[in-house]
Amino acid sequence: xxxxxxxxxxxxxxxxxxxxxxxxxxxxxxxxxxxxxxxxxxxxxxxxxxxxxxxxxxxxxxxxxxxxxxxxxxxxxxxxxxxxxxxxxxxxxxxxxxxxxxxxxxxxxxxxxxxxxxxxxxxxxxxxxxxxxxxxxxxxxxxxxxxxxxxxxxxxxxxxxxxxxxxxxxxxxxxxxxxxxxxxxxxxxxxxxxxxxxxxxxxxxxxxxxxxxxxxxxxxxxxxxxxxxxxxxxxxxxxxxxxxxxxxxxxxxxxxxxxxxxxxxxxxxxxxxxxxxxxxxxxxxxxxxxxxxxxxxxxxxxxxxxxxxxxxxxxxxxxxxxxxxxxxxxxxxxxxxxxxxxxxxxxxxxxxxx
Amino acid sequence: xxxxxxxxxxxxxxxxxxxxxxxxxxxxxxxxxxxxxxxxxxxxxxxxxxxxxxxxxxxxxxxxxxxxxxxxxxxxxxxxxxxxxxxxxxxxxxxxxxxxxxxxxxxxxxxxxxxxxxxxxxxxxxxxxxxxxxxxxxxxxxxxxxxxxxxxxxxxxxxxxxxxxxxxxxxxxxxxxxxxxxxxxxxxxxxxxxxxxxxxxxxxxxxxxxxxxxxxxxxxxxxxxxxxxxx
Numbered sequence: 001x002x003x004x005x006x007x008x009x010x011x012x013x014x015x016x017x018x019x020x021x022x023x024x025x026x027x028x029x030x031x032x033x034x035x036x037x038x039x040x041x042x043x044x045x046x047x048x049x050x051x052x053x054x055x056x057x058x059x060x061x062x063x064x065x066x067x068x069x070x071x072x073x074x075x076x077x078x079x080x081x082x083x084x085x086x087x088x089x090x091x092x093x094x095x096x097x098x099x100x101x102x103x104x105x106x107x108x109x110x111x112x113x114x115x116x117x118x119x120x121x122x123x124x125x126x127x128x129x130x131x132x133x134x135x136x137x138x139x140x141x142x143x144x145x146x147x148x149x150x151x152x153x154x155x156x157x158x159x160x161x162x163x164x165x166x167x168x169x170x171x172x173x174x175x176x177x178x179x180x181x182x183x184x185x186x187x188x189x190x191x192x193x194x195x196x197x198x199x200x201x202x203x204x205x206x207x208x209x210x211x212x213x214x215x216x217x218x219x220x221x222x223x224x225x226x227x228x229x230x231x232x233x234x235x236x237x238x239x240x241x242x243x244x245x246x247x248x249x250x251x252x253x254x255x256x257x258x259x260x261x262x263x264x265x266x267x268x269x270x271x272x273x274x275x276x277x278x279x280x281x282x283x284x285x286x287x288x289x290x291x292x293x294x295x296x297x298x299x300x301x302x303x304x305x306x307x308x309x310x311x312x313x314x315x316x317x318x319x320x321x322x323x324x325x326x327x328x329x330x331x332x333x334x335x336x337x338x339x340x341x342x343x344x345x346x347x348x349x350x351x352x353x354x
Numbered sequence: 355x356x357x358x359x360x361x362x363x364x365x366x367x368x369x370x371x372x373x374x375x376x377x378x379x380x381x382x383x384x385x386x387x388x389x390x391x392x393x394x395x396x397x398x399x400x401x402x403x404x405x406x407x408x409x410x411x412x413x414x415x416x417x418x419x420x421x422x423x424x425x426x427x428x429x430x431x432x433x434x435x436x437x438x439x440x441x442x443x444x445x446x447x448x449x450x451x452x453x454x455x456x457x458x459x460x461x462x463x464x465x466x467x468x469x470x471x472x473x474x475x476x477x478x479x480x481x482x483x484x485x486x487x488x489x490x491x492x493x494x495x496x497x498x499x500x501x502x503x504x505x506x507x508x509x510x511x512x513x514x515x516x517x518x519x520x521x522x523x524x525x526x527x528x529x530x531x532x533x534x535x536x537x538x539x540x541x542x543x544x545x546x547x548x549x550x551x552x553x554x555x556x557x558x559x560x561x562x563x564x565x566x567x568x569x570x571x572x573x574x575x576x577x578x579x580x581x582x583x584x585x
Binding site for chain 2: 258289
């Protein structure tokens with residue numbers, strides 16, 4: 001009897017020790033423990049600058065998000081005792097989100113692009129206001145990008161960026177692209193459509209998709225596509241006509257000062273030319289062209305700007321080009337004919353000469 | 355021609371001043387053609403390479419316009435020289451287009467086609483030289499006009515409809531192409547490929563031509579010089 005008791009005691013003791021080995025005593029803090037405090041709706045902290053930081057989080061916080069099956073300490077893994085004495089560190093998403101992870105996170109290296117970006121560099125440079133993953137993707141309510149409720153979904157991403165880029169957001173919101181996105185037009189670009197997602201660079205950075213010499217190519221991803229543009233009654237030839245213009249050729253060869261799409265149409269404030277606030281509204285053309293061509297007058301607005309000499313719709317321009325093309329070919333043929341005729345005639349002449 | 359003994363007698367056909375003008379014209383036209391066609395056919399890899407070689411579109415433009423100013427200056431100088439100097443006046447009389455040149459052209463064509471038994475007897479300049487000369491002169495003048503319209507783009511946009519600029523751009527490019535084609539197939543023929551001068555009429559360098567060549571190709575001039583006792 002005593003022997004049995006001792007054996008049982010040793011077995012239990014071993015079990016406790018073993019458990020201690022596999023699970024450090026305080027590692028698996030249950031949700032219930034966290035919500036003891038964080039589950040109270042009034043649980044908040046007044047920060048030094050007077051802002052209120054809401055600390056309310058319950059089992060429902062992760063519901064519906066991509067991290068539904070995770071618990072608090074899966075991300076807040078630096079919390080090892082309850083109550084925690086220090087403010088937990090900001091969550092490091094790359095703990096799970098890297099290629100080859102075993103946590104079930106998507107196998108993607110997209111985060112690597114972030115580190116080279118303007119945001120990643122700002123963080124590395126010590127800018128505490130620069131965004132980390134969670135600042136754009138959300139903290140507890142992270143959803144897949146395709147999910148309309150996601151902070152980075154097509155419909156919401158502008159607002160998300162606008163939390164920091166407030167003025168740009170205000171301008172963009174009323175632009176043709178901002179309006180189109182809010183109307184749910186699927187192809188309309190939000191911030192990320194032009195600037196990229198993780199690899200956002202400052203527009204003066206040659207790596208940027210909106211660097212002066214890249215603007216035309218970036219706009220043309222949509223505006224050069226007949227299948228997209230025809231849906232909304234917009235001409236797709238604007239891209240090629242630009243590329244063949246003096247501006248376009250110079251830009252194509254690396255000129256940073258020459259006009260690109262944005263120089264004339266605006267950046268965040270692009271509007272259709274009928275809109276009196278549009279930079280390319282005939283009323284505003286003198287000012288717009290005048291930025292580079294001092295002395296631009298209302299005559300600059302007369303006539304079509306994007307002209308394709310290869311298209312019949314260009315009328316006289318097309319027919320002049322065609323006329324000259326055939327004139328040149330005709331001249332060439334006439335000259336060649338003259339050469340052969342003259343050479344042939346010369347042999348006759350020389351024969352008669354002798 | 356090669357077997358015939360060449361007459362050692364030579365005649366001056368291009369004075370030093372004309373040779374210099376000719377070389378300067380050639381250089382500026384070549385520069386203009388290279389820089390101009392590079393822009394006109396900028397999609398082509400060779401054109402793109404040329405533009406890069408010229409230091410990008412900015413320097414391409416500067417080179418093109420510098421050569422153009424040089425060419426226009428030559429045109430103005432040449433006009434004054436032809437109208438005011440003694441040699442120029444004499445040359446202008448010789449190269450002046452007359453009804454006879456067109457008759458000569460048709461006569462030559464008829465002869466070449468075997469429809470006539472007479473070939474025109476050219477003076478100092480035949481229709482080939484005259485057409486070339488007047489074609490080049492008016493060509494340089496017209497291409498200068500369109501070029502200036504494009505160069506002064508802000509001024510042009512202020513006072514001309516956009517469509518005029520679009521047309522000017524097209525016309526300027528094709529004028530250049532046309533001039534190039536004419537130079538290539540006409541000039542190349544009469545001074546390089548023509549059997550009497552092949553591979554090259556050296557008059558543009560030495561200024562001199564054989565009297566025998568003159569007798570065959572410009573008999574009227576030959577007889578005139580003979581009458582004057584030059585030959």
